[in-house]
Amino acid sequence: MATEPGINMEAKIDARENPFEPYLDALKKVLEDQDPIFMIGIVVSLAVVVITVVFLKYLLSRKTVQSAVLLVGLCDSGKTLLFSRLLSGKFKKTQTSITDSSAPYKAKNERGSSWILIDLPGHDSLRPQYVEKFKSAARAMVFVVDSAIFQKEVRDVAEFLYFLLTDSVVSRNVPSLIVACNKQDITMAKSAKLIRQQLEKEMNTLRVTRSAALSAQDGSAGASVHLGKKGKDFEFSQLPMKVEFLECSARGSKGEDGEADIASLEKSLALL
Template sequence: MDYVRKASGALEASLGVGSSTASVLTFLLILISIYVTLQIFQVVSGSGTRSRRSRGNAALILGPCGSGKTSVFFRLRDGEEVQTVSSLAPARDSFEIKAGEAADQKLGPLEVVDFPGHLRMRGKANDMVKEARCIIYLVDAEDKPKLKDVAEHFYELFTHPDVLELHTPMLVACNKSDLTSARTEKFIVEEIEREIEQMRVSRAATLEGQDQADSYLGVDGEKFKLLEHAPCPIQTCRISVKKNQLDPLYDFLLQQFA
């Protein structure tokens, strides 16, 4: 109260007003100061909260149609292969995953989301990243023409604000590796890199002179390398859902959820 009386006296002397008017002005100034301080605190606190934003808790399965996403989902959930058809509806469930034969390697229950691979659903798939702890991206190792679509989706994911902020780990799983016509993991990675590099060149020319911070991928002056230049941790592996050869996938889930 001494501070208030001193401030009121100072206003009374400097403005030449009465003591009651000076007291009112003093309290108004105090209220304004408190309001401004609270506003500043909210702004700073809000910025801090955004910077500490964390990833979600789901294992998000992505990939083009026919790559084996839904087969992986049911293999993880039910431990068996099922016949699947393409769908425009996500499959979502929480269940325990037995990673290998050892009983002490059970995970969960984990929330697993199998998101449709249709091109028309790609935007919604990208928006699911904020709910993901990690991404399992299925690639059909036998289907070379689809690798262009995969590269386009990777470009969209790698320049998506949620991936840039959250650095969501991704496993690129080359499925159907048991087939004799399956491409090697090295071939698939290099083909994706080649397609992304072409997109980088064409989009850089389109965006010349504009702000490219949120849309330019890779390092200027270097050819794009998937494992080195992606804005999130990337692992690659070969699997076969049909043959139940999923150890790399289980290892990845153990890394993310154990």
């Protein structure tokens, strides 16, 4: 009889230490009494919810990461005027950019897709830092070429393109590449077809010389992303991203008072 009060006291202490135990026992009993098929349905439903949440999170993060269209190219290729024409349709006198410019761009399609259009400086001393800053956000890169003096700049254009396309982040994210052969209003402008052919030859040469230089430095040519297919002459069709060459004129055939000839570029941007 002397031990009963002690037993009751221990029971009360246990109850205070585990206040949720009665509820857990009741929940356990309810679950044990349920039909196994019902329980499988609950598990499957929870799995579907988890997978959906993870998938949506992935899509949203991808949309956030790759939400920009980059205008890149050498100095005086017409990037800044093209930037103005795409945004407002208006002619704007420009000068060499020393920093980036950005603004929302709404594509001309039924979906009303919107991107951040970013104009990057074209000076060779500034290009690397701005490419580094924005390359992860690139949904597409519009590489602007001065078609009128392309013959003199082919080496520089090829080197910049090579720099972009062998970048590990660009290679991994595979943004679309649109080579906009600008200044087609000038009589001596080269066609998009000719520019593509000459760039392929020049970049094939660059690939050989760069690979040889890397091998000489560390005994291996694997220090950067290989451009194109090994053992074959370089062609843009070998790249993992979508590549398109098109002709345009940010100035237009009627100059400052006329409209730009950029319909082909706007169409390509609408398909992103």
